[in-house]
Amino acid sequence: MAKFKLAISDPKTGKSNSVxxxxxxxxxxxxxxxxxxxxxxxxxxxxxxxxxxxxxxKDGFPLREDVHGGVKAKVILSGGTGFKPKREGERRxxxxxxxxxxxxxxxxxxxxxESKEAPxxxxxx
Numbered sequence: 001m002a003k004f005k006l007a008i009s010d011p012k013t014g015k016s017n018s019v020x021x022x023x024x025x026x027x028x029x030x031x032x033x034x035x036x037x038x039x040x041x042x043x044x045x046x047x048x049x050x051x052x053x054x055x056x057x058k059d060g061f062p063l064r065e066d067v068h069g070g071v072k073a074k075v076i077l078s079g080g081t082g083f084k085p086k087r088e089g090e091r092r093x094x095x096x097x098x099x100x101x102x103x104x105x106x107x108x109x110x111x112x113x114e115s116k117e118a119p120x121x122x123x124x125x
Contacts, residue, residue, distance in 0.1 A: 002026040002103045006043055008050065008110045019043060029108065034065045034099040037113065049114040054081065057097045058106045070102035 001023045009016040021029070021043065028042045032052060040048035055063045057072070062082045067073055074095050077083040082096040101108060 002030060002105075004029060004101075004105060005107045006110055007107065008043070008045070008112065010112045012112075012115075029101050030103065032101050034063055040112075043110070047116040048112050050110045051113050052101070052108060053111050054109040055101070055105055056107045057102075057104045061095055061097045063099055063101075063105070064096045065099050067096060067098040068100075069098040070100035070104070071098050072096070072104075073098065 003022045004020070004026050006019045006021060007016055008019060025044075028038075032038065034052050034054060037049055037051050040046060040050050043050070057063070061072060064075075064081045067075060072095060074093050076091050077094050077096075078089075078091045079085055083092055083094050085092075097104070
């Protein structure tokens with residue numbers, strides 16, 4: 001069965017939280033793609049909306065948004081996720097993982113994009 005470590009970040013506070021999902025709780029994340037938005041109740045956070053921003057597979061290869069599917073591929077990169085060039089114009093063939101979450105995915109990065117919290121007494125006026 002699938003087992004994921006989720007890194008959930010809150011841009012408003014600048015803090016992040018780590019959650020582990022295993023078995024039946026992890027199934028709703030399978031087949032999702034980078035950039036998709038999902039309800040926080042899937043990961044145990046009710047009242048928030050999350051966006052999948054990245055992740056890594058079990059071997060440490062990063063998920064990259066412009067490679068389709070959940071396959072591992074060797075592609076030529078000139079920058080972005082998975083490669084930081086040391087010289088201007090440098091390109092290199094690197095192994096990365098596609099943009100779909102599969103059972104080989106070990107870690108998923110999520111960002112809170114909307115939280116439905118009760119307004120404070122000063123905001124009700």
